[in-house]
Amino acid sequence: MGVWSRIGRQFGVVVAVGLTCCVAARAAPVDGxxxxxxxxxxxxxxxxxxxxxxxxxxxxxxxxxxxxxxxxxxxxxxxxxxxxxxxxxxxxxxxxxxxxxxxxxxxxxxxxxxxTRERLLQALPTPNDPYFRYVSPTDLGQWWLRPDGETTGGQLPSYGAPGVQNAWAWQTGRPSAVVAVLDTGITAHADLAGRVLPGYDFVSELEYANDGNGRDPDPSDPGDWVSQADITGNPAVFGTCPEQPSSWHGTIIGGIAAAATNNSQGVAGVNWNGRVLPVRVAGKCGATVLDITDGMRWAAGLAVPGAPLNPNPARIVNISFGGSAACGGLYQSTVNELASVGVVVVAAAGNEAAAITRPASCSGVVGVAALARDGLKASYSNFGPQVTVATVGGDPDADDGLLTLINTGTQAPGADSYGNVFGTSFATPVVSGVVSLMLSVNERLTVAQVIAGLRATARPHVQSAGGVPACSSSNPNTCVCTTSTCGAGVLDAVGAVRYAASPPPPAGGSDDGGGGALGALWLLGLALAVAALQSLPQVRGGRRA
Structure with a gap:
């Protein structure tokens, strides 16, 4: 791939932002x-x-x-x-x-x-180049899971990668750290066999559900495509929706967090032994706030009228949908309620190179911004002071994205396969997966301790020597992150896992779940551990179909 032109990256973003602006100008109807x-x-x-x-x-x-x-x-x-x-x-x-x-x-x-109907926080539009979405013999594999700073193949150093392979030396993950994927549902995939728990379908509106019924115990993804025939045939329902093929978004998210690992097949997930709880909240044109928040509560094991109690409560709720409004009472009260029972909410910042979307903007949510391979803010990623941490989401102008699970169907489900994806949607399950490793090490961690650990161990943001400007309202595209725009720093998987094993008490000495200041001895131990792990041999990426 060689050295990439920063000017070229910025030019490409101007076009993408213009398209986002034009689509967003039409307001979707409101469901009460x-x-x-x-x-x-x-x-x-x-x-x-x-x-x-x-x-x-x-x-x-x-x-x-x-x-x-x-x-x-x-x-x-x-x-x-x-x-x-x-x-x-x-x-x-x-x-x-x-x-x-x-x-x-x-x-x-x-x-x-x-x-309101929250939109899918999908990445930039997918070009129709024949090999763009499919793995070729020369692609870089899952560089985003390998040690940070890697330059294999003459690529840009992967300063944005969280170094998950280093964290595996401490913890490969336990099935008890369940990740609930609030998304479009799930499709069958060989690399998720035995990893998917019984979920639920919370899509309440038949016109958008696309499965012929409302809420039910079947979280299967029937597809969320919107055709031109939908738009012209029923403009009252689909007139504000973009025409698109099915995204299979929930399957992609599940694969990043918990694809079967070390099984001589396909790709790896962050948690080798992870479990995915599919909670379908979105059909055609996105998801309503009510369906999302009901899904959040059910995933956490809380009672939701009309639905049975969830027998497999999740510790992590992953959300890659959002809207531009302020957090709002229902989102915030739901986040607070989940925190009270120890459930961490991890949400995507959004992909408009603008202000962070909700619910990532809510208090107590782990809001995730996306980085390119080189550690600069991905050209599309939203940013702002509510971001908790940043990690790789890929950037088509700087890398080949995150290789994970996909489905080949354009409308109804097709064959399972593997492909490369870009977006804050996909940076989010990287963080959720690392949180699942933290909870695998120490299941007693509170939500406050998880967030404190992510912040305290994050690596400093990359500082560019090539004249790339800092992120701001006048420089929203490819830009240099700061703690006021992209969170505490770059997600560090090994640091977060080490923190989870022995979280420092908060100031005052009590262990009430706060993050507290880090002692000098603890920081020294962490530094030595990171130095030792960076010397470990690297593994080669697996072969893909």
Missing amino acids: LIVKLRDAPAHERAARLGAAEQSQHTERLQRVLQTERMTEARVRPAGRDAQHLNFGRRLSEGEAEALAARLRARPDVEWVEPN
Whole structure:
């Protein structure tokens, strides 16, 4: 691949950002509102109350709706203690905001937000070059899993790689550190055989579900393609959706985190023995906030009305969908609830070379920005102060992306295969996989300790000697990261695993889950461990079909 021109990288990004701008200008319809009354009891608690007390809380909401002339709205539970208002039709963005403003003005309403459709945080459009998506005899394999700084084949040094192979010397992973993949569902793949736990389908709207039904126990991915016939034949539903083939996004995410490893077949995953919990929240055109948050709660083992309890709760929830609005009450309360039961939420920053999307922007979420192989910010990656850490997502102007599992179908599922992908969507399961290694070492880690460990052990961001500018609103594309734009630093897998084995107590000496300051002896031990591991022999990438 040789030395890449930084000017060429920036020029390519200008075109991509222009395309993103033009597509995003059309607002998608809104599926009702989500409202939380002040002092509303949790749904589980309300179900245990007597009929008279339940009626009292129901009447509170009905009085609000009657006063605001919204009695046509059908009500169902949302999250822990909120309600979803379905008006029997989709609302325009302006209409939804006007209705929400009326409800917010009521003294007994704590918050209201539209149930918007969050978009798939997919990478740059895939070109149709014959060998772009398929592995050739000369491709670089899974360089993103091998030790950081590698220059095999005369490539740019892989300063953006987390060095997962070094971490495997300490921990290859346990099946108990389950990663829930909230995505498009899952397809059968030989390299995921025996790794997929029973999941659930939370896509509630039939028009977008694409499987002929609503919520059910089948998380299979039927495809999320949108054809021109869809768009022209049903513009009210698909008119704001981009035309695209099926992405098989959930299968790709699962493969990065937990593809079968050391099995003489295909590719490796971050966790050699990992388990994937597929939670289908997205069909055609993305996913609604309500479906995502219900999926988050179910994945964590919490009760969701209408769905059975999840018998295999996850410790990590991976989300590669998002929207440009502020975090919002439902997302934040759900993240807080998951943290209270020890579940880490890891979310993609987004791919518009702009501000970080939600839920990555929510407090307590591990927000992930994407780097190119050389450690510079990937040209498409969003950035900002809410990013927790950055790691490789690939950049087609600097490397060949992340080699992992794919499906060859363009609409319905086709044959399983392997290919290269780019995006913050795919940087996110790299982090989720490393968190699963941390929890494999120490399952007692709290969410606060996991986040503190990722931050404390991150390597400093790469500083360019070639005149590439720092990331800013005026330089949003290929740029040099700082701690205020791309998180604490570059994900360091071995450092994070070492941290998990013996997390330092917070200031004051108590071990209440905080990150605390690192002692000099601990830092010295970490430095020696990293130096020793960097001298380990490297392994060759596996052969691919």
